[in-house]
Amino acid sequence: MKEYRKAAGRKDTFRKILKYIKKYRFSVVLSLLFAAVTVALTLYIPILTGRAIDYIVGPGNVDFAAVGKVLVTIVIVILLTAAAQWIMNVCNNRITYHVVQDIRRDAFAKIEILPLKYIDGHSNGEIVSRVIADVDQFADGLLMGFTQLFTGVMTIVGTLCFMLSVNGMITLVVILITPVSLFVASFIAKKTYSMFKLQSETRGEQTALIEEAIGNQKVVKAFGHEEETKARFDEINGRLQKCSLRAIFFSSLVNPCTRFVNSLVYTGVGIAGALAAIGGIISVGQLACFLTYANQYTKPFNEISGVVTELQNAIACAARIFELIEEKPQSPDRENAAELSEAEGRxxxxxxxxxxxxxxxxxxxxxxxxxxxxxxxxxxxxxxxxxxxxxxxxxxxxxxxxxxxxxxxxxxxxxxxxxxxxxxxxxxxxxxxxxxxxxxxxxxxxxxxxxxxxxxxxxxxxxxxxxxxxxxxxxxxxxxxxxxxxxxxxxxxxxxxxxxxxxxxxxxxxxxxxxxxxxxxxxxxxxxxxxxxxxxxxxxxxxxxxxxxxxxxxxxxxxxxxxxxxxxxxxxxxxxxxxxxxxxxx
Structure with missing residues (x-):
């Protein structure tokens, strides 16, 4: 039941994030378009490389004219890829920082209309931590999500399509091993969300103490409370260290685990491709192309696993921000409330x-x-x-x-x-x-x-x-x-x-x-x-x-x-x- 509530909370937070992103859907579409162009051009390069290899039959038997044309095409494709990637990054940055601007504006606007009961019941540092530190953490995760998640997913889909066009049997080997990588990433991501949420809450507690201690430094020194304040800080800092280490430990497992699975994919492609090349089913150039695709196919899993970890942190921070934004405001003025112009004073x-x-x-x-x-x-x-x-x-x-x-x-x-x-x-x-x-x-x-x-x-x-x-x-x-x-x-x-x-x-x-x-x-x-x-x-x-x-x-x-x-x-x-x-x- 507890896990169900956590999952529901994450989905609810994600829906709220999408509402903010929806306003910039044109930039999102543009980003996706140029992400697709970037991926397509990147995946076209191994095909060109494979062709160049096939034009090199052996010593003294090389079609230099054909190889030269392929190399020129590769240079043009690389330049186009760089331009498309730059435009995609511009769109991603624009989306991210406009969303962050909107969230901070809404958070500050909510503070202005919150009842004093809320302000009195929460430390200034804790509120500041939500509006500043948590939003910054959210921005980092969101930017990484846009930059790597879209291109990663498209690279996986695009690579499979290109591999299918070359040879279906070898592609099947890749597809059969893929779910293992997805399972590993999903399992660790679920574990890290609650840890990142605890880390964010503890960071807010630490910010509150620092703000309080610095703002009242004269009082702290006047009453000789330095050691007690340091002891309290050390206790919170120790808790932050523990929960941060746990969060980082589990999140750091994602990359090596997925790399291990990806190595299995690469090995499977290499063995199946070598057998196919020996049997004359594919050429050596196509085998080289397949091995490159296997590398490119597995690379996004490593990136996406890192992105998923960052997204867990971002969603945990976003949940705290939305708690503030959705806090019940002070009761509004009644309908048709009167304006008191110049009171008599009764x-x-x-x-x-x-x-x-x-x-x-x-x-x-x-x-x-x-x-x-x-x-x-x-x-x-x-x-x-x-x-x-x-x-x-x-x-x-x-x-x-x-x-x-x-x-x-x-x-x-x-x-x-x-x-x-x-x-x-x-x-x-x-x-x-x-x-x-x-x-x-x-x-x-x-x-x-x-x-x-x-x-x-x-x-x-x-x-x-x-x-x-x-x-x-x-x-x-x-x-x-x-x-x-x-x-x-x-x-x-x-x-x-x-x-x-x-x-x-x-x-x-x-x-x-x-x-x-x-x-x-x-x-x-x-x-x-x-x-x-x-x-x-x-x-x-x-x-x-x-x-x-x-x-x-x-x-x-x-x-x-x-x-x-x-x-x-x-x-x-x-x-x-x-x-x-x-x-x-x-």
């Missing part, structure tokens, strides 16, 4: 239930009503669900049950794009892209003028450090912003929101990496920015949310207290405990 959560894992409950019966322009602070211990509330407001995740309404409209009845355009978001984790400072600030408003960008930077107190950079606003930064401090990166993210000024704001530890003096200035800028805008503030430093209209105190996914700063302190409950614990030593 937000309501009613009986909201949500958990990342069905077996582990998180938010239960969450209720909240926010009027336009109110500032709502969300506080609580780590893991209580503060950031989860933000994810639900932005529809990065949909609620399991209950409703979230903005301006009286259920968020699932709004397009995601319009909903998110009405929120400005500054997170503790900064995100910058490879480009200039100006491009990073204007991400939300690409049409912003230079004056507007500078004004936003001044409002966020980022202008002074930007002017100190080598090229000011034209300074190019990397995607990680390695040439900036964490505080500077956060100031750029704040500037980005200052430029857009949407009707609703989400500030999740927005000033966590900024010095106290700059933070005081930014808090004033935030206060100005938040006037008339509904704002959600997630904070661990409770001193930053004293002026909030509503403070939600969360614990284990539930609101345990609600009110303003003075009211909650007077209650002497959980909020008072949290607040006093931060200032106990002052």
């Amino acid at each position: 937000v309501k959560l009613e009986q909201v239930y949500f958990s990342y894992n069905p077996e582990q409950k998180l938010i239960e019966n969450f209720n909240l009503k926010v009027e336009p322009g109110q500032r709502v602070a969300i506080v609580g211990p780590t893991g209580c669900g503060k950031t989860t509330v933000i994810n639900l407001l932005m529809r990065f995740y949909d609620v399991d049950s209950g409703e979230i309404r903005v301006d009286g409209i259920e968020t699932r009845d709004l397009t995601r794009k319009s909903l998110r355009q009405n929120y400005g978001m500054v997170l503790q984790d900064t995100w910058l892209r490879n480009g200039t400072i100006r491009e990073n600030i204007a991400m939300g408003r690409p049409d912003a003028t230079e004056e507007e960008i500078v004004e936003a930077a001044k409002a966020s107190h980022a202008h002074s450090f930007i002017k100190r950079l080598p090229k000011g606003y034209d300074t190019v930064i990397s995607e990680d912003g390695d040439n900036l401090s964490q505080g500077q990166k956060q100031l750029l993210c704040i500037t980005r929101v200052m430029l857009c000024l949407p009707p609703m704001l989400i500030l999740d530890e927005a000033t966590s990496s900024i010095d106290t003096r700059t933070e005081i200035r930014i808090q004033k800028a935030f206060a100005t920015m938040m006037k008339g805008r509904t704002s959600f503030i997630v904070a661990h430093r409770l001193s930053t949310i004293r002026e909030a209209d509503i403070i939600l105190v969360m614990k284990d996914g539930n609101i345990v207290e609600q009110g303003n700063h003075k009211e909650l302190l007077q209650k002497g409950g959980f909020y008072a405990e949290l607040y006093n614990s931060q200032f106990a030593g002052l």
Whole structure:
């Protein structure tokens, strides 16, 4: 049953590959045509060689004129074969790299519409490995398949046809031994598929670890975790070595096994041909022609066996790519979903239930009503669900049950794009892209003028450090912003929101990496920015949310207290405990 599922999986993957190739069927037909021309011309050469041998009867009895004509014909045929082979290779490369381009495009497009649940549940390195390494492996196998498989099969068929035209009895010897070679290649190919699939999966695991270790090298060194990281890498590398060696060992058996069978074919042709030549059934030239054909007939089996091995690897890699491409995307916007143009900022959560894992409950019966322009602070211990509330407001995740309404409209009845355009978001984790400072600030408003960008930077107190950079606003930064401090990166993210000024704001530890003096200035800028805008503030430093209209105190996914700063302190409950614990030593 397990073997049946594997075979069905391979066939299904192969059908998907053919769907991508179908778009380039003209190039495929052209490739097949020139492959046939290449094979036909290649197989015509032994006939010409046989004729030349027959014109050489013995010493002093050679028809030089006839031999000369044959040699000229052979040169012309060789030149035509080379031209046909070159055109065939051009077609094969075009098909392969267009298919690879399409697959990578579809894979990246799918990543853009996958739910965050998938991204959160898979390491970045593993996803990168599928899109880069697995596609490269697939491309190598596909190119080899086009280049050698077509010509190999045609050479086998063509050789048999030419041999039949010369002598049927000797050809029969070849046909009878052929199934042994096919059986050997098929048996080993089945064994290698699962091993190559395991190799591909382990390679993805290794890529994920390398990406993680390099991206967080400072943390690794700071906590002296080098040896543990190396030990983990060695363990994965060891597993990759074992499964790679097994895959290569079995795949390397194909060539010597098929060569052994091919030698039997050659021997059979040689013995049968020699007997036929002695009996006067065929000439010496025809025997030479037969021996050449026997060689050419068996050669494709060696090539095809190698191709089959590569194809097994390619199909295993393709299966992983198609798993990503066919992953269920986030649920599309509902039909006739409304566009939220300029929100007033009235937000309501009613009986909201949500958990990342069905077996582990998180938010239960969450209720909240926010009027336009109110500032709502969300506080609580780590893991209580503060950031989860933000994810639900932005529809990065949909609620399991209950409703979230903005301006009286259920968020699932709004397009995601319009909903998110009405929120400005500054997170503790900064995100910058490879480009200039100006491009990073204007991400939300690409049409912003230079004056507007500078004004936003001044409002966020980022202008002074930007002017100190080598090229000011034209300074190019990397995607990680390695040439900036964490505080500077956060100031750029704040500037980005200052430029857009949407009707609703989400500030999740927005000033966590900024010095106290700059933070005081930014808090004033935030206060100005938040006037008339509904704002959600997630904070661990409770001193930053004293002026909030509503403070939600969360614990284990539930609101345990609600009110303003003075009211909650007077209650002497959980909020008072949290607040006093931060200032106990002052």
